Amino acid sequence: MSDKHPAKDAVGDPSELLAEIERLRCQLAQYERRFVELDRLANRDPLVDLPNRRSCLASLARLIARVDAYGIQAAMILADVDGLKAINDKFGHNAGDTAIKQISRLLVASVRKHDCVARLAGDEFAILLEHTDELQAWLLALRIVETVDEHPFHIGKANVPLSVAVGVTLICPRDHPEAVIERADREMYRIKAIRPRK
Structure with a gap:
């Protein structure tokens, strides 16, 4: 009889899952910062930081x-x-x-x-x-x-x-x-x- 835990096998190693969640959070934060920067470049004048x-x-x-x-x-x-x-x-x-x-x-x-x-x-x-x-x-x-x-x-x-x-x-x-x-x-x-x- 196998001693493997079915729930653990279904979701994988919890530490790996947490690491993946953290990686995705960091990636999302990078995308959000990039979006803000692109929006600024599209809508603000770079010299005087006023609307373009x-x-x-x-x-x-x-x-x-x-x-x-x-x-x-x-x-x-x-x-x-x-x-x-x-x-x-x-x-x-x-x-x-x-x-x-x-x-x-x-x-x-x-x-x-x-x-x-x-x-x-x-x-x-x-x-x-x-x-x-x-x-x-x-x-x-x-x-x-x-x-x-x-x-x-x-x-x-x-x-x-x-x-x-x-x-x-x-x-x-x-x-x-x-x-x-x-x-x-x-x-x-x-x-x-x-x-x-x-």
């Missing part, structure tokens, strides 16, 4: 849906950094990156915690404003222009002036994210054409 264009478009689509469903007021500010190419050409791309970081900090500090500041492209930022009418959005946009103007940007011993051009648009029911950005962009270039250069 892809993430901004998704947030804008959700905001349009809330405007559509609840009739709230919302707006978007588009901010374009003036003279970034000149900084890159004269002082190098590291200096340009530092300028972008400074601008992003100033933008984030200028808005409410629940507002969304995103980097759309090299020198373009978008700010999504919920429960905000057109006048409030323009007042904030002009305050941002003044804030950037008043903050010196130093490269070594050189004091390099930074400025931003801004455009504002309301977000309408049944709007499309790209259409919102295009309207703000057109408004920004209209303002840029009439604003005196520093």
Whole structure:
């Protein structure tokens, strides 16, 4: 008669089973960390750790849906950094990156915690404003222009002036994210054409 334990034979060595469970837990944790990292890479700008264009478009689509469903007021500010190419050409791309970081900090500090500041492209930022009418959005946009103007940007011993051009648009029911950005962009270039250069 065999002295083997049937239950033990069915499940195998308990220590081996526990080791396998632990291995699978570690593997799952690695996959979860990798997923978080891939999600960050897909949705965050690596230089300034703000939402990127892809993430901004998704947030804008959700905001349009809330405007559509609840009739709230919302707006978007588009901010374009003036003279970034000149900084890159004269002082190098590291200096340009530092300028972008400074601008992003100033933008984030200028808005409410629940507002969304995103980097759309090299020198373009978008700010999504919920429960905000057109006048409030323009007042904030002009305050941002003044804030950037008043903050010196130093490269070594050189004091390099930074400025931003801004455009504002309301977000309408049944709007499309790209259409919102295009309207703000057109408004920004209209303002840029009439604003005196520093």
